[in-house]
Amino acid sequence: MNEEExxxxxxxxxxxxxxxxxxxxxxLFNENTLLxxxxxxxxxxxxxxxxxxxxxLVEGIHFDMAFTPLKHLGxxxxxxxxxxxxxxxGTPKQITVGLAISSKYTLEAIEEFYDGILLxxxxxxxxxxxxxxxxxxxxxxxxxxxxxxxMKKEIVKRxxxxxxxxxxxxxxxGGAYMGLNVLQREKEVWKSNPNMQPELDNYNYxxxxxxxxxxxxxxxxxxxxxxxxxxxxxxxxxxxxxxxFHICTSSNVGCQLYEExxxxxxxxYQTSMDFNTNxxxxxxxxxxxxxxxxxxxxxxxxxxxxxxxxxxIGHITKKSQGINLIGNGNTSTPLQAQxxxxxxK
Amino acid sequence: MNEEExxxxxxxxxxxxxxxxxxxxxxLFNENTLLxxxxxxxxxxxxxxxxxxxxxLVEGIHFDMAFTPLKHLGxxxxxxxxxxxxxxxGTPKQITVGLAISSKYTLEAIEEFYDGILLxxxxxxxxxxxxxxxxxxxxxxxxxxxxxxxMKKEIVKRxxxxxxxxxxxxxxxGGAYMGLNVLQREKEVWKSNPNMQPELDNYNYxxxxxxxxxxxxxxxxxxxxxxxxxxxxxxxxxxxxxxxFHICTSSNVGCQLYEExxxxxxxxYQTSMDFNTNxxxxxxxxxxxxxxxxxxxxxxxxxxxxxxxxxxIGHITKKSQGINLIGNGNTSTPLQAQxxxxxxK
Numbered sequence: 001m002n003e004e005e006x007x008x009x010x011x012x013x014x015x016x017x018x019x020x021x022x023x024x025x026x027x028l029f030n031e032n033t034l035l036x037x038x039x040x041x042x043x044x045x046x047x048x049x050x051x052x053x054x055x056x057l058v059e060g061i062h063f064d065m066a067f068t069p070l071k072h073l074g075x076x077x078x079x080x081x082x083x084x085x086x087x088x089x090g091t092p093k094q095i096t097v098g099l100a101i102s103s104k105y106t107l108e109a110i111e112e113f114y115d116g117i118l119l120x121x122x123x124x125x126x127x128x129x130x131x132x133x134x135x136x137x138x139x140x141x142x143x144x145x146x147x148x149x150x151m152k153k154e155i156v157k158r159x160x161x162x163x164x165x166x167x168x169x170x171x172x173x174g175g176a177y178m179g180l181n182v183l184q185r186e187k188e189v190w191k192s193n194p195n196m197q198p199e200l201d202n203y204n205y206x207x208x209x210x211x212x213x214x215x216x217x218x219x220x221x222x223x224x225x226x227x228x229x230x231x232x233x234x235x236x237x238x239x240x241x242x243x244x245f246h247i248c249t250s251s252n253v254g255c256q257l258y259e260e261x262x263x264x265x266x267x268x269y270q271t272s273m274d275f276n277t278n279x280x281x282x283x284x285x286x287x288x289x290x291x292x293x294x295x296x297x298x299x300x301x302x303x304x305x306x307x308x309x310x311x312x313i314g315h316i317t318k319k320s321q322g323i324n325l326i327g328n329g330n331t332s333t334p335l336q337a338q339x340x341x342x343x344x345k
Numbered sequence: 346m347n348e349e350e351x352x353x354x355x356x357x358x359x360x361x362x363x364x365x366x367x368x369x370x371x372x373l374f375n376e377n378t379l380l381x382x383x384x385x386x387x388x389x390x391x392x393x394x395x396x397x398x399x400x401x402l403v404e405g406i407h408f409d410m411a412f413t414p415l416k417h418l419g420x421x422x423x424x425x426x427x428x429x430x431x432x433x434x435g436t437p438k439q440i441t442v443g444l445a446i447s448s449k450y451t452l453e454a455i456e457e458f459y460d461g462i463l464l465x466x467x468x469x470x471x472x473x474x475x476x477x478x479x480x481x482x483x484x485x486x487x488x489x490x491x492x493x494x495x496m497k498k499e500i501v502k503r504x505x506x507x508x509x510x511x512x513x514x515x516x517x518x519g520g521a522y523m524g525l526n527v528l529q530r531e532k533e534v535w536k537s538n539p540n541m542q543p544e545l546d547n548y549n550y551x552x553x554x555x556x557x558x559x560x561x562x563x564x565x566x567x568x569x570x571x572x573x574x575x576x577x578x579x580x581x582x583x584x585x586x587x588x589x590f591h592i593c594t595s596s597n598v599g600c601q602l603y604e605e606x607x608x609x610x611x612x613x614y615q616t617s618m619d620f621n622t623n624x625x626x627x628x629x630x631x632x633x634x635x636x637x638x639x640x641x642x643x644x645x646x647x648x649x650x651x652x653x654x655x656x657x658i659g660h661i662t663k664k665s666q667g668i669n670l671i672g673n674g675n676t677s678t679p680l681q682a683q684x685x686x687x688x689x690k
Binding site: 034035038039040041042043044045046048049050051052053054055056058059060061062084085087088090094096097098099100129130131132134135136137138139141143145146147148152155157158159233234235250 | 379380383384385386387388389390391393394395396397398399400401403404405406407429430432433435439441442443444445474475476477479480481482483484486488490491492493497500502503504578579580595
C-alpha cells in the first residue's frame with residue numbers, strides 16, 4: 001500500500017469498495033468450493049458429511065487492541081474457528097468472515113487484519129467464501145463461520161466417551177492464559193508510565209500461545225494415520241476443566257484426572273508461580289489453548305503412545321463416581337468447571 | 346416466564362446457561378440436519394449443492410431499538426439471511442446464530458428476540474444448528490449464517506443475464522424505506538414530547554415492510570412449478586438501483602428500466618409524496634424490501650405473465666448501451682447506484 005492509499009477513509013471507500021479490496025486477495029484452495037465471494041451466496045458441495053461452527057470475537061471481551069497486533073488477531077480468528085472443525089475429527093474447508101468495524105479503524109488496519117485471516121487460510125488450506133462487512137458504533141466484532149467435512153464414520157462428538165477410556169490432551173495447557181496475564185501486566189505498567197519498555201523477552205512461548213495459536217491439524221492427521229478414531233473429542237478453548245465437564249456430561253460418564261499428568265510448559269509453570277497462581281489452576285481454568293482433549297478406547301493406546309504431542313491425563317469412570325481431580329498427594333477432589341463467563345467481564 | 350425469572354441477570358446465568366435456555370426451544374425440521382447445537386460443530390449433509398451466506402446486523406447501524414420490537418428484530422434477522430439463499434434459487438435449510446449482547450439487555454429481552462428467530466425458522470422450516478453467544482460493551486450485534494441447498498442446474502447467479510432478457514421484480518418497492526422514514530419521524534416527535542402518541546395508524550403496510558419483512562419463498566416455488574429458471578437473480582436489500590447494477594456488472598450487460606413500470610404500493614407512494622421524496626427514488630434507492638430481482642429469457646414470459654407478484658420492469662441490453670432509466674416522458678438517464686453505505690452513518 002502506498003502512502004496515498006494509507007489515508008483512504010473507509011467512509012469514502014464504502015462497503016462495496018472495501019469488500020472488493022479485501023476479497024481480491026482471496027485465493028481458493030479447495031475443489032469443492034464451486035463459487036466464492038461475490039454473489040448472494042457461495043456454493044460448495046461435498047459427498048461427505050458437512051460440519052458447521054460459528055464463533056464471535058468482540059473487542060474488549062475477547063481481545064484488547066492495546067496489545068493485540070491486527071495481523072495476529074486475523075490469524076487467531078481463523079484458528080479458533082477451524083479448531084472446532086478439527087475437534088469433530090473433520091477437515092476445515094471454508095469460512096465466511098463477518099466484520100463490524102468502527103470508525104477508529106483505518107483501511108490500513110483492516111487490510112492488516114485481513115492479511116492475518118488469509119495467512120491462516122493459506123496455511124490450513126481454507127477458502128474464504130463470503131461474509132459481510134459493516135460499520136458499527138464501537139470497537140471491532142469478528143464473526144466467523146467455519147465449514148468442514150468428514151466421513152460419517154470418522155466424526156467424533158463430545159458424547160461418545162465410555163468407562164475405562166483414556167483421556168488424552170494434546171500439547172500443553174495454561175500457556176495462553178499466562179501469556180494474557182503477562183500482556184495485561186505490561187499494559188498496566190505502560191499505562192502508569194508510557195516511557196517504560198514492556199518486558200516481554202522471557203515470555204516468547206506463552207505470548208505466542210496467546211497471540212498466535214495454532215489448530216491441531218497435525219494431531220488429527222496423526223490419528224488418521226494410526227487408524228485411531230477417538231471415542232469423544234472437544235477443543236480446549238475455555239480451559240481443561242470446562243471441557244472435561246462437557247465431555248463427561250455429554251457422554252453421561254464420570255472421570256478421574258491426574259494433576260501430575262497435566263502437561264504444563266516450564267515457562268507457563270514459572271510465570272504462574274511468579275503471578276502467585278497454582279500452575280494446575282492455570283491449566284484447568286485458563287482458556288484459549290486450542291489443544292484437543294479426547295478419549296480413546298484402551299486398545300488403541302499402543303498405536304499412539306510414542307507421540308510426544310499426546311499425554312494421557314486420566315480415564316473415564318462411571319457417572320456415579322463423579323468428575324474428580326486426583327491431586328499430587330493422591331487426594332481426590334471434585335473438579336469445578338469454571339471456564340469463561342464473558343458476561344462477568 | 347414467571348416474574349422471578351424476569352429478573353434473572355445474564356451475568357448470573359452465564360454464557361452456557363443462556364445458550365442452554367435458548368437452545369432448548371429449538372425444533373429441527375430438516376432430515377439433512379444430522380446434529381444440531383451442542384457440540385463443537387453441527388453436522389449436515391446433502392446430495393445437492395450447498396449454498397452459504399452470512400450477514401451481520403448491528404444496533405445503531407441496521408436497527409434502532411427505539412422503534413424495533415425485539416421479536417420482530419429476531420424474525421427479520423432470519424429473513425434477511427434466508428432471502429439470500431432464495432436469491433440463488435435455493436432452499437434455506439439451516440442457520441447459525443451469533444449474538445453479542447451488552448448488559449442493557451435482560452434475559453426477557455433476549456428470549457423475546459430468540460422467539461422471533463424461532464418463529465421465522467418455523468415458518469420457513471429452517472433449523473438453528475449452532476452459533477455463539479457472548480457479551481459486548483455496547484448494543485447488540487447479530488451475525489447469522491444461512492445454509493441452503495439447490496440442484497446444480499437450478500442455481501441462479503447474478504452473472505447470467507443475456508441481451509433481450511426481461512427484468513422482473515417481485516412485489517412492490519420502496520415500502521420498507523418509507524416505513525423507516527415514518528418510524529424515524531415519530532421517534533423525533535416523541536423525543537421532543539414524550540407524551541405524544543405516535544401516529545402510525547395509516548402506515549400499517551409500510552411499517553410491516555420495514556419491521557417484519559418476508560422472504561419470497563412463494564415466488565421461488567412458483568417459478569419451479571412453472572419450470573422457469575431465471576438467467577440471473579439477486580435479492581433487493583440495498584435498493585433496486587444497486588441490485589440492477591450488480592446484475593448488469595456481473596453479467597457484463599446493460600439494461601433499460603422503465604420508471605412507470607416500477608411497482609410502488611399506494612401507501613408507499615403517498616408517504617413518499619408527504620416526505621417530499623420522489624416515489625421512484627424511494628423504490629430505486631430505499632433498501633430492505635427483500636423482494637427478488639431476476640431476469641428471464643423472453644421465451645419464458647408466457648409461463649409467468651399472469652402472476653400478480655411479478656412485474657416486468659425492463660430488459661437487458663448490450664453493455665455498450667449502459668444502464669438506463671427510461672423516465673415517464675420517455676427520457677433516458679443513466680442510473681446511479683446509490684445503495685447503502687453503512688460507513689457514512
